[in-house]
Amino acid sequence: MSQVSAVPVAGAPSVPTIPFGQLAPWALFFGLLGTLVLFFVSTDQGAVSLLAGTAIHEWVHDGRHLLGYPCH
Amino acid sequence: MTARAFLIRGLIAGLVAGIATFFVAYSVGEPHVETAIALEESGTAAEEAPTDASHDHGDEAAGGHSHTHSHSHGDEGEDTEVSRDSQRTWGLLTGSLAVGLVLGGIVALVAAGTIGRMGRLQPGQSTALITLLGFVAFALVPFLKYPANPPAVGSGDTIGDRTALYFGFVVVSVLTAVAATYVALRLRNRLGTYGGVVAGAAGYLAVMVVAGQLFATVNEVGDFPADTLWFFRRASLFTLATMWGVIGVVLTGLVGRLYAAQTERAQRRALAASL
Numbered sequence: 417m418s419q420v421s422a423v424p425v426a427g428a429p430s431v432p433t434i435p436f437g438q439l440a441p442w443a444l445f446f447g448l449l450g451t452l453v454l455f456f457v458s459t460d461q462g463a464v465s466l467l468a469g470t471a472i473h474e475w476v477h478d479g480r481h482l483l484g485y486p487c488h
Numbered sequence: 489m490t491a492r493a494f495l496i497r498g499l500i501a502g503l504v505a506g507i508a509t510f511f512v513a514y515s516v517g518e519p520h521v522e523t524a525i526a527l528e529e530s531g532t533a534a535e536e537a538p539t540d541a542s543h544d545h546g547d548e549a550a551g552g553h554s555h556t557h558s559h560s561h562g563d564e565g566e567d568t569e570v571s572r573d574s575q576r577t578w579g580l581l582t583g584s585l586a587v588g589l590v591l592g593g594i595v596a597l598v599a600a601g602t603i604g605r606m607g608r609l610q611p612g613q614s615t616a617l618i619t620l621l622g623f624v625a626f627a628l629v630p631f632l633k634y635p636a637n638p639p640a641v642g643s644g645d646t647i648g649d650r651t652a653l654y655f656g657f658v659v660v661s662v663l664t665a666v667a668a669t670y671v672a673l674r675l676r677n678r679l680g681t682y683g684g685v686v687a688g689a690a691g692y693l694a695v696m697v698v699a700g701q702l703f704a705t706v707n708e709v710g711d712f713p714a715d716t717l718w719f720f721r722r723a724s725l726f727t728l729a730t731m732w733g734v735i736g737v738v739l740t741g742l743v744g745r746l747y748a749a750q751t752e753r754a755q756r757r758a759l760a761a762s763l
């Protein structure tokens with residue numbers, strides 16, 4: 417896309433890219449882990465309960481409100 | 489420039505952002521959370537109290553709602569598991585750090601995928617742009633449709649619907665932002681940077697205005713005092729802005745340094761080869 421538009425000036429090499437193939441496993445792993453963590457902070461033991469009880473909800477309660485997630 | 493190098497820097501940025509977010513949320517937001525909880529408790533107690541004309545909104549904050557949410561706020565007794573002191577300190581810190589680390593890592597991996605692919609932007613510049621787009625799509629626009637609510641606002645009966653609406657809107661917003669960015673980069677080849685950016689931004693705006701019309705409105709504010717509601721929501725916006733702002737500043741700085749170091753190494757190698 418952009419590589420054709422600019423003739424690389426000496427001292428300003430064109431920006432390297434990271435192949436999507438190299439990125440994919442990291443994105444998949446961290447994406448899943450991150451979604452799970454976000455779920456526990458934002459939603460669990462509210463609208464949906466993965467774990468029984470209210471302890472997690474109680475513990476992150478103020479964060480849930482102040483970070484803008486629906487709480488109660 | 490590897491995915492791993494980006495993720496590490498994203499987690500560092502997220503850690504710093506989580507700590508900063510906690511301090512902002514604690515000092516700016518918690519006073520209004522406390523006010524809201526006090527209103528919630530006096531509201532349930534004062535339901536039979538005489539309502540003094542239309543001006544005394546404070547005491548009837550919770551009036552009109554069936555407050556059946558299963559969790560208490562520490563002072564209510566019953567199934568209290570976490571004290572208010574813990575909720576507003578360690579609990580808030582836990583939430584801030586967890587969300588900071590997750591967002592920092594995700595933003596860094598998205599930034600890793602976009603370096604060298606966003607026109608002629610340098611890695612630090614595209615990273616800053618990605619963080620800004622993330623703030624708008626993931627936090628700001630959802631907030632405009634479904635603003636944060638303090639304790640005492642919102643009926644426990646509708647938490648399912650409100651959660652589905654909120655995250656549905658977030659998903660629409662993020663997917664639209666991704667598509668709009670892609671379209672903007674494609675159009676840039678034909679229309680130039682100005683035309684591409686305007687077209688992408690207009691496209692995102694158009695889709696989100698329509699989505700905003702289609703998604704149901706939630707209004708469970710009732711008689712909750714307007715000033716406390718505004719103070720709380722403003723504090724929540726400051727909290728979110730701190731989170732994303734610090735991630736953006738720290739990650740942009742770290743990615744810029746990473747790229748500068750790599751460029752310098754490459755230049756030194758080229759110089760050595762030319763001698």
Ligand SMILES: [Zn+2]
Pocket residue numbers: 477481487488639
């Ligand atoms: Zn709550």
